[in-house]
Amino acid sequence: MPPGHCYGRLDLPPGRGADPAPVLAALGGFPAARLISSPARRCRALAEAIGAARSLPVVLDARLRELDFGAWEGLAWETVPRAALDAWAADPWGFAPPEGESGAALVARVRAVHAEIGTGTVVVAHGGPLKVLAALLEERAVDLLAPAQPMGSVHVVRAASP
Numbered sequence: 001m002p003p004g005h006c007y008g009r010l011d012l013p014p015g016r017g018a019d020p021a022p023v024l025a026a027l028g029g030f031p032a033a034r035l036i037s038s039p040a041r042r043c044r045a046l047a048e049a050i051g052a053a054r055s056l057p058v059v060l061d062a063r064l065r066e067l068d069f070g071a072w073e074g075l076a077w078e079t080v081p082r083a084a085l086d087a088w089a090a091d092p093w094g095f096a097p098p099e100g101e102s103g104a105a106l107v108a109r110v111r112a113v114h115a116e117i118g119t120g121t122v123v124v125a126h127g128g129p130l131k132v133l134a135a136l137l138e139e140r141a142v143d144l145l146a147p148a149q150p151m152g153s154v155h156v157v158r159a160a161s162p
Contacts, residue, residue, distance in 0.1 A: 024053050033056075071100070106144075114137065
């Protein structure tokens with residue numbers, strides 16, 4: 001997908017950030033016990049490389065898919081009506097693109113995943129779900145307008161001490 005285009009649910013092939021070597025190095029001594037991934041090709045390829053290196057099966061979980069941008073999928077951002085983008089920015093929790101999903105729906109999906117994550121879980125997903133999941137794991141408020149982690153980055157969350 002060319003830069004400047006909207007994509008969430010589009011099942012694009014792996015691209016920038018797809019090299020597993022830096023991710024495997026960053027995971028270093030992390031005691032991985034479970035590996036879950038979005039079923040999208042761009043996540044699944046990385047998850048399969050991690051799984052092969054760590055002898056872990058990859059569990060695909062559709063709840064980790066990126067936000068569904070509906071009718072905006074594949075469009076250049078500059079072609080999305082400005083009023084619609086402003087409405088989204090004003091209410092990221094309640095606004096949904098035409099035929100897409102709201103931020104609240106994304107958060108609900110990721111909360112369900114969060115409830116099942118145990119110690120030693122590696123998650124391979126997209127910027128939106130990972131941003132929400134990190135906030136939940138770190139017991140911070142979810143900020144849907146905050147920037148997502150860069151592609152191919154690793155974010156390790158350590159459990160708080162009792």
